[in-house]
Amino acid sequence: MKKRKLCAVVLSSALVLSSPLQAIGQTRYDENLDGQLSVSAVLTEEIQSINSYMEGKDYASGQAFFTADSEEYAAEIAKSYNAELESFEAGIGVISFNSTVEEKMEEALDAGIAKEAIYPDYLLELTDTMVDPDFDEQWQHNKINDIQAWDISRGDGVKVAVIDNGFMVDHEDLADNVKGTYNATDGSSDVTQLEYDKDAEYQHGTHVAGIIAAVSGNGFGGCGVAPNVDLYLVKCSDSNGDLKISALIRALNWAAENKIDVVNISLGASNVDENVLSQLQSAIDGVYDVGGVIAAAAGNAGVYDENYPAALNHVIAVGAIGEISNGEVDTTKLASYSNFGNWVDIAAPGTGILSTVPLYENKDSSKVMSDYNKLNGTSMATPVVAGVAALVYGANKSLIDMDDSSVADAITYDLKSSTDKVTYSNSKSGGSVVGCIDAEKAVSNEVKPVEKEDSVQIKEIVGVTGQKIYFNTVSNANASGKAVKYTTSDKKIAVVNKKGLITFKKNSGQATISMVDKISGEVYGSVVFKVEKPEIIEKKVLGTKGVSFNAANYVKGTSAEVCWFSSKPSVASVDMETGTVIVNSKGKARIYAVYGASNLSDKLGTRKKYKFTIKASDN
The missing domain is CATH 3.30.70.80 (Peptidase S8 propeptide/proteinase inhibitor I9)
Incomplete structure (x- = not known):
């Protein structure tokens, strides 16, 4: 299933806000005629x-x-x-x-x-981590095999936007690739980096841009993953250095309007409410609709918690590989600072990454020179993946001008399936992420967008209460160029908004959702939904270390497809597909039955609505 993820933002080398996203109660629908909140x-x-x-x-x-x-x-x-x-x-x-x-x-x-x-x-906020400047090698290139990929593509003609806090536009190893700039706080073209500060936050944007697009063969510094791209620098920090979500939304809207092919967001946070998250998701959808691939940092808290916008729909969430041990980077481990979990899509080198930075003559000087430094963070891992996305676009040039979401889907699938399949873990955080991006594999695969078929009326789809689904994901109804609206046969069972987002209410039953011409009333397609309500048989289950059982025995009442997750696999792990639970140690763990999505973070799925708790003992 596709990942659909749902913001605020911390430069995630990263950006980390002070507290996690608070749980919000069930939406109270005071609706207008389109099913949207008033x-x-x-x-x-x-x-x-x-x-x-x-x-x-x-x-x-x-x-x-x-x-x-x-x-x-x-x-x-x-x-x-x-x-x-x-x-x-x-x-x-x-x-x-x-x-x-x-x-x-x-x-x-x-x-x-x-x-x-x-x-x-x-x-x-920004919370960069400095690294010993004596590290003098860009180990990411050998790790992801991009040197071999360059025989096929170097990203020529691909438009890549880096959304960050500010940049040194005339850096000696970046200037030749910079094709445009945009300041999302005031609409100008001034994206100058922040002034000198002791925490090196002013280096962040320039460093991220260099990981993707530092020029090759010019005798300066290192080399980007995609050294021939057309680079666009988009600044989100205001005159005080503050980063706000309104600027990020503007930046994404700009990227959509300018049909940017790849967007890098080395920002992330969790402390923001649902309504604002939906505003950010809409901006992301705009980029996705014109074929834009978005990579975002998973965050640097070293926890399972979701980070936004990485955990949103149509975004590739990137974790960081590399743990410093005795002054060296262990490239076989997940970084202890990297967030992790099923919601993180892919990993890439993120520790001790050498890239471009500005250098002030001294802290009181306005003179800025080109320099290079090593930084740590999922902020550094993200542009590695964004760079590979640009290589894939460059290897499939016919896709560049298609400007369609099917292209974004195809490239995203290619990236997620082009890894080394290795599980990268860290004993300090207890987390893991599966698969480091492999550029050579990614550019060698055939990338073929799937075309939608003509209008087809689907008779019945099974869903569950609390789930959401877009009409166009289950219907091939074709109303190209027409003004349409969506209707429901029973608002007590399912409602639908003007974008075709269907929400199954708390009652089980059947409802028909139709796409209708606004003027003629012609029905272009209909879907009949059978909405079922899962039943939790036991809310608390006792278990003993070494015992296994099937989670489906405790959540029944629906034939809908389900994915299983555990809140604490160290206590009780569960097979996502079969629901087989294995009790591993003493403690408590929640088992979640998720409908309509393949991960806990997907806002379209039921997330943590249906669950039971395992209380495990040693004997």
Whole structure:
């Protein structure tokens, strides 16, 4: 099954926000005719959500963002909130006001005159780790076999965007490949790196860009994974050095408008609410729809927790290989700082990676020179994968101008299937990620997008309560060039929004979802959904070390396809496909039955809704 993942952001060499994403209760559907939440419903949810976060620490004080179709409409939205429109770029407006964000939302909710919902503008941080500068080799090239891949492709003609905190555009080993710049905070072309700071945060963006696109054969520094790409540098940090999600959304919208082939996001965070995550997902979908492949850092907390945007749908989540031991990089282990788990798609070299950086003459000088340094992080592993994606695009030049999501699907599948199949683990974190990217394999495979067939009416699909699914993933209905809407036969069973996203409600039963012409009423296709409600037979199960059993004995009531996951495999592991549970040690573990997705992070699946707990003893 395809990974569908659902933001805020930390430069993930990485960017890490202070607390994990809070669980949010079941959505309360105060819907409009398209099945979407009304402005009042969204504001109500946001007011409830931000109580878990701290203004000025987790999100910007006295500011919020929103979406709008035009600057005129953005001005009207700002006026409806009695706020000042700070900026409007790429469909995202930012307003400022003298009250707190929560007070402004409550004020708008009470008045009932807000035109669109506003959202807190979550803050991002940088936490780079420096490495001994005596390391003088780019070991990633031998590890991923990109030298062999260069016989087939060096990424010529492929447009790659690096979304980061700032850049040294005229670096001696990057300048020849830079084809464009965009500042997502003010709409300008100024993407200059941050000023000198003792933590070397100003080096981050330039370092990431060099891993992908440092020029080869010019006598300077090292070499990028895809040294001949067309490089576009996109800055997300504002004049204070702050990274905000509104800028990331703008950056992605810009990438979609400019039909960028590969996007690198060495940013990540978990401390953001569901509604804002959906805003980020929409921006990611825009890039995906025009064939853009997105790679994002899994995060540097050394935990299983999901990091966003890496865990979102249509994004490749990248973990880091390389553990420093006695001054050397052990290339057989997962880095202890790397996040891990089933939601991480692939691994790549991330420790002791030499790349381009700016160098200040001294901390008080404005003179900047080209230099090179070694950094650690999933931020460094991500551009390795993005570089290989560019090599694959370059090896299949006919795909570059197709600008279709089927191309993104095909290249993503190729990347995920082109690994060494090795499990990279780390005893410190207890985590593992399967498969280091192999560039030679990736460029050697045939990459062929799958074309959608003509309109077909599917009679019955089985789903479960709490699951979501897009109409176009289960129907080949063809309404190209037509204005369409979606209808449901029973809103108590299933609702559908204007984008064709279907949500199965809490009741079991049957509902028909149809794609209909807005003007003529012609039905282009229909799907009949049989919605079933799984039953947890036992919420708590006792087990003994060495005992095995089938999880399906404890979750019944549906014939829908299911994937199994364990919260703590060290206590009780479970086979994802068969549901066979093996008790490994004393302790507690939850077993999750996930419907509609192949991982726990997929917002379309049931995630952690259906579960039981194993309490294991030694004997």
